[in-house]
Amino acid sequence: MKKLQLSGIAILVIILVILTGCGQQSNRETGSAVAANGGRVITDMAGRKVVVPQNIKKVYPMSPLEAVLLYTIDPDLLAGWGYHMGADQSDYILPAYRNLPVLGWINRGSTGNLEEVIKMKPDIILMADEINQANKNFADELEQLTKIPVVVLDKQMTNMAQSYEAAGTVLKREARAAELAAYCQETLGMVAEKKPLATQRKPVSVYYAEGRGGLETEPRGSWHAEIIEYVGGVNVADPGLPSSGAVGRSPVSLEQVIAWNPEVILIGYFRDGESSSYPSIMGDSAWQHIKAVQDKRVYEIPTGPFNWFDRPPAVSRLIGIRWVANLLYPDIYPFDFRAEVKRFYALFYHYQLSEKELDELAARARRK
Numbered sequence: 001m002k003k004l005q006l007s008g009i010a011i012l013v014i015i016l017v018i019l020t021g022c023g024q025q026s027n028r029e030t031g032s033a034v035a036a037n038g039g040r041v042i043t044d045m046a047g048r049k050v051v052v053p054q055n056i057k058k059v060y061p062m063s064p065l066e067a068v069l070l071y072t073i074d075p076d077l078l079a080g081w082g083y084h085m086g087a088d089q090s091d092y093i094l095p096a097y098r099n100l101p102v103l104g105w106i107n108r109g110s111t112g113n114l115e116e117v118i119k120m121k122p123d124i125i126l127m128a129d130e131i132n133q134a135n136k137n138f139a140d141e142l143e144q145l146t147k148i149p150v151v152v153l154d155k156q157m158t159n160m161a162q163s164y165e166a167a168g169t170v171l172k173r174e175a176r177a178a179e180l181a182a183y184c185q186e187t188l189g190m191v192a193e194k195k196p197l198a199t200q201r202k203p204v205s206v207y208y209a210e211g212r213g214g215l216e217t218e219p220r221g222s223w224h225a226e227i228i229e230y231v232g233g234v235n236v237a238d239p240g241l242p243s244s245g246a247v248g249r250s251p252v253s254l255e256q257v258i259a260w261n262p263e264v265i266l267i268g269y270f271r272d273g274e275s276s277s278y279p280s281i282m283g284d285s286a287w288q289h290i291k292a293v294q295d296k297r298v299y300e301i302p303t304g305p306f307n308w309f310d311r312p313p314a315v316s317r318l319i320g321i322r323w324v325a326n327l328l329y330p331d332i333y334p335f336d337f338r339a340e341v342k343r344f345y346a347l348f349y350h351y352q353l354s355e356k357e358l359d360e361l362a363a364r365a366r367r368k
Helices: 002-023 064-073 114-120 133-146 157-171 174-199 223-230 254-260 278-283 285-289 317-328 337-349 355-361
Strands: 032-034 040-043 049-052 059-061 124-129 150-154 205-209 264-267 298-300
Touching (some): 049 150, 059 064, 064 124, 064 157, 064 174, 064 337, 114 133, 124 133, 124 157, 133 150, 150 157, 157 174, 157 223, 174 317, 174 337, 223 317, 264 317, 317 337, 337 355
Antiparallel strands (some): 040 049
């Protein structure tokens, strides 16, 4: 009798194991598992197990970075933008998506709009950030507060291809994401191959001019200016410069810029409330003491629809990498500017640039 009882228990255990396995069966299309509630269990780039719906139709991007990524993969998934675009930016967005709602950002210490996020009922929240314990904890906390799955991607520039592949799996847009990831790999691979040639030379010195008068910058070590050194140049701004507040930019004097005497100046500015410092830098006699101005190697960073350099640190930096690399070392990084920019905009932004639009976009971005 005891043997029969034990056999019955053993059979029950086997049945439970089989049922459990069925509840977590492999999903070949996504590489994830099927959860008991019918959702998919995926592992995000932070190593977190997240249950997401089988089919995702609307995604809340936590910042402009995720919004750009979603737009490039499938704009129909995008719940809204992270900021109001100027006309000279939205002109390069497909008309159907120019007037999506502007969403509030979510970050640690600023979760005041969670009620609005919950009302929106997105299928998932997408979070791209550095992979560390603090961000893992924040993602878990956000998921508990909203009851919405939070998927974490790695925002590092050098991991763009992996982020696209991971997003493709989560969103079931694998083929499209693979196409974009291939361009990421192509661009970063180009630098990996050619940068050793640049490092054999004296590095080209670069000043990143921000703010109304061009007298704010990002020091070495700031991700905002990482493209400069990534392609083999050197950022003249010393590490440790004090920042000016929330925007993170460091004020400097013109005397300091003259002392640095950069060979190239890259100009960036916010679209909201600022204008380019290009006219003042090129027209002010005080700036004429600087080699970059004398040699007319002063370039304005294109921003339509998204900044090519740093704000936001999105996939738009891929075309920025190619552009900056060619500006600094044209013989090492050959670049068919018109063809490559058109290719990039068509592939990532679903937008066919006209010759006139390209001229307007890059009016101050090319060697004269």
